[in-house]
Amino acid sequence: MNLNQWLDAIQALHPAEIDLGLERLRVVAQRLGLGRPAPLVITVAGTNGKGSTVAMLEAIFRAAGYRVGTYTSPHILVFNERVHIAGAMASDEALCEAFERIVAARQDVPLTYFEYTTLAGLLLLEEAALDVAILEVGLGGRLDAVNLIDADIAVITSIGLDHQDWLGDTRELIGREKAGIMRPARPAVCGDLQMPESIAEEAARLGVPLYRQGQEFGYTVVEDEAASPTWDWWGADGAGGERRVAGLPLPELDVINAATVLQVLALQPLPVPDAALATGLAGLSLPGRFQRVQDPRHVFELRMDVAHNPHAAVMLASKLAARRKLRILNGEAGQGGLVRAVVAMMADKDHAGYHAALESEVDIWYIAAFDQPRCQHAGQLLALMQQAGAYTRGPFDDVTQAYEAAWRDAGGDDLILVTGSFVTVADVLQDIDAHRQHSQGAHFQSQDSQSQD
Numbered sequence: 114m115n116l117n118q119w120l121d122a123i124q125a126l127h128p129a130e131i132d133l134g135l136e137r138l139r140v141v142a143q144r145l146g147l148g149r150p151a152p153l154v155i156t157v158a159g160t161n162g163k164g165s166t167v168a169m170l171e172a173i174f175r176a177a178g179y180r181v182g183t184y185t186s187p188h189i190l191v192f193n194e195r196v197h198i199a200g201a202m203a204s205d206e207a208l209c210e211a212f213e214r215i216v217a218a219r220q221d222v223p224l225t226y227f228e229y230t231t232l233a234g235l236l237l238l239e240e241a242a243l244d245v246a247i248l249e250v251g252l253g254g255r256l257d258a259v260n261l262i263d264a265d266i267a268v269i270t271s272i273g274l275d276h277q278d279w280l281g282d283t284r285e286l287i288g289r290e291k292a293g294i295m296r297p298a299r300p301a302v303c304g305d306l307q308m309p310e311s312i313a314e315e316a317a318r319l320g321v322p323l324y325r326q327g328q329e330f331g332y333t334v335v336e337d338e339a340a341s342p343t344w345d346w347w348g349a350d351g352a353g354g355e356r357r358v359a360g361l362p363l364p365e366l367d368v369i370n371a372a373t374v375l376q377v378l379a380l381q382p383l384p385v386p387d388a389a390l391a392t393g394l395a396g397l398s399l400p401g402r403f404q405r406v407q408d409p410r411h412v413f414e415l416r417m418d419v420a421h422n423p424h425a426a427v428m429l430a431s432k433l434a435a436r437r438k439l440r441i442l443n444g445e446a447g448q449g450g451l452v453r454a455v456v457a458m459m460a461d462k463d464h465a466g467y468h469a470a471l472e473s474e475v476d477i478w479y480i481a482a483f484d485q486p487r488c489q490h491a492g493q494l495l496a497l498m499q500q501a502g503a504y505t506r507g508p509f510d511d512v513t514q515a516y517e518a519a520w521r522d523a524g525g526d527d528l529i530l531v532t533g534s535f536v537t538v539a540d541v542l543q544d545i546d547a548h549r550q551h552s553q554g555a556h557f558q559s560q561d562s563q564s565q566d
Contacts, residue, residue, distance in 0.1 A: 116205040119212045120192060123229040132225050133256035141232065142261060144218040150182065150238035151246035153381060154262055158250040158291040159270030161425040162304065162373075165366040165399055166270050167247050169374045173393030175200060177385045179244040184234035184259070186227070186251045189400050189419075189539045196234045198241045203234075211236045227251055231258035244383065255293020266377055267294045267301040267321075270370060272309050273424025285311045295321045300351065300380045302330075304373030324349065324376050332372040334363065344368055348376045358387055364394045366402060367428065401538045403432050408545050409552065411520045414528045417538045423463050426470035429532065433474040436528070450526040451476040453519045455541070456533040457512050460489040467533075468501045475530070477522075480507035481515035483536045512540040 114122065155170060157163045167183055174181045180199055188194035196203035211233035215224070224232075231251070238246050248264070250257045272288045288309030295301045297319045303312055304326045316323040324330055330348030337343070345359045356379045364371045371394060378385050398404060401419040408415055420429040433452060454475045458464060468478075478498055482491040491508030498505050506522075509515035512531075519529050531541045 114209065116192065116208055119209055120226075123212065123216075123224075124226050127223045127225050132223075132228075133253070135256060135258070135261055137222050137224065138228050138232070138258055138261055141215065141219045141222050141224065141228075142235075144220075145214060145232065145236065147232070147235055147261075148239055149246075150184075150235055150248070150262065151243035153245045153383065154248065154264050155245070155266045155268060155377060155381070156248045156250065156259060156262065156264035156294045157268040157270065158254040158257075158294050159268070159304070160273035160287070160291075160422065161420075161428065162270035162367060162370045163249045165370045165402055166268060166304070166374055167249050168399045169364070169366060169371055169394060169397060170245075170247050170377065171197065171200075172397050173374065173378065173385060173389055174245050174383070176392040177383070177389035179383060180242065181245045181247065182238040182241050182243045183247045183249070184231070184238060185249040186230070187535050189535055190542060192230075195230060196237050198237065198243070203237050207237055208233055228258045231261070235262065250291070250294060253287075253293070254291040256290075257294075260294050263296050263299075264294055265299055266380055267296065267299065268373065268377055269294075269301065269303045269305065269308075269312060270373060271305045271424065272312075273422055285309045288312045289315060292316070295319055297321065300324065302373055302376050302380070304369060306369070322351070324380070326369065326373060326376075330372060330376040330379075332368060334368065335360075344371075346372055346375045348372075348379050350379045358390060362391055362395045365396065365398045400542075401535065403429065406542070406545065408520070408548075410548060411523070413520055413523045414526075415520075416528060416530050417542065418530065418532045419535045419538050420532055421458060421462055421467070421534050423466035423470045426467045430471050430474045433471075433528075433530070437474075450528075451523075452528045452530055453477045453479060453523060454530045454532060455479045455481065455512065455515045455519050455537070456494075457481045457483050457491070457515070457537045457540075458489050458494060458533040459485075459487045461487065462489070464489065464494060464497045465501055468498055468503055472501075472503070476504065477519075478503045478505045478507075479509065479515040479519045480505055481509040481512045481537075483512050483534070483540055485536060488534075488536070512537050513544045516541050516544065 157166050171181050183197045193202040215232050248259045250259045269291050272284050289311040292312045292315035300322045302324045306327050332346045334344045342363045343360050347357045401417050404417040406415045420426050452475050480495040482488045495508045
């Protein structure tokens with residue numbers, strides 16, 4: 114079977130999307146002989162900011178000369194994005210072989226899609242002769258498949274209300290679930306400026322040295338009218354010594370996550386020079402994280418962001434506000450300058466809270482749906498947004514229709530923002546890619562015709 118056939122097959126073998134617990138997974142991992150994916154393992158949990166944190170850690174370690182592997186989820190365009198080894202995505206062949214081994218080993222043990230994919234990722238990382246493995250938790254922490262591996266350093270990026278049906282309906286309950294990735298006497302780093310007390314309680318119970326943003330470590334952004342802004346970081350090493358780094362380039366990804374990354378680096382044993390910090394952070398971006406994308410069909414600014422809960426929407430709103438402020442300072446803002454948001458979301462999200470977080474920064478909402486059972490019906494999402502006072506267009510049958518309407522309506526200095534889900538972003542990226550391929554094909558066909566003439 115090819116990779117797509119394998120993914121369809123493992124989805125059909127155990128249709129439940131989520132079945133939290135590690136007992137079944139441990140049985141299969143033991144049969145596979147699965148060990149540690151690298152001498153140094155860093156596990157990253159949190160409501161938002163996990164992907165950015167993994168990407169920055171990977172880039173800095175690689176800039177320092179280390180062989181790094183990562184496991185992340187979900188993917189945006191292709192499944193292979195979930196497993197990176199030395200900067201390259203895992204091949205279809207390697208993933209298919211891993212799935213074959215898992216199916217043979219599991220025998221009568223049922224596994225979910227995510228458990229299959231996590232085991233496959235861990236197998237490929239273990240066989241890659243890595244110096245460092247960085248693992249992103251899919252859901253929660255304590256019972257997530259990634260927590261099968263004991264982390265040398267546990268990272269919790271942020272705590273927000275999401276997946277309440279599985280993790281609890283308060284930040285304290287969710288924090289306790291995410292604290293489940295911590296291991297006794299091994300350090301943990303939390304990037305949340307308002308860290309739930311439950312994380313500190315779990316750290317104390319396990320004897321975990323806990324490093325908190327704003328207390329054991331932090332950062333300062335340095336504004337300079339004559340130069341680009343930079344930032345300074347302060348923190349501590351594992352022996353309690355003070356650490357400082359000054360004059361770092363301001364990253365395109367969130368600086369609050371970058372500060373968390375530097376604290377993680379200060380606690381791990383591999384030498385990382387300051388030059389690797391600057392090299393790793395400079396110009397680093399991540400698909401779907403306020404990503405700027407070019408579409409040959411129009412000239413308007415286009416941004417993609419996978420924010421899908423109120424906590425992430427607050428961070429997205431701050432980026433939109435900073436962009437607006439910068440344009441005004443640079444004299445770029447002309448007439449109009451509207452933010453047109455193309456949005457489709459899963460049905461189990463806090464739609465009202467999401468809108469409230471972005472209300473002051475989004476002018477017009479283009480409401481759509483994507484082709485997944487869990488997606489909120491476009492007509493229902495439109496009604497919810499209108500009840501909240503949003504100015505809307507739609508409903509549209511699919512995301513690409515909403516996106517096309519947005520750029521056809523746009524003018525002047527407008528920004529088109531595609532957001533609400535990983536799937537929403539993927540649908541538009543695929544539409545742009547399909548248009549590029551069609552245009553290139555037509556161009557080559559025209560050249561062939563001219564040469565024949």
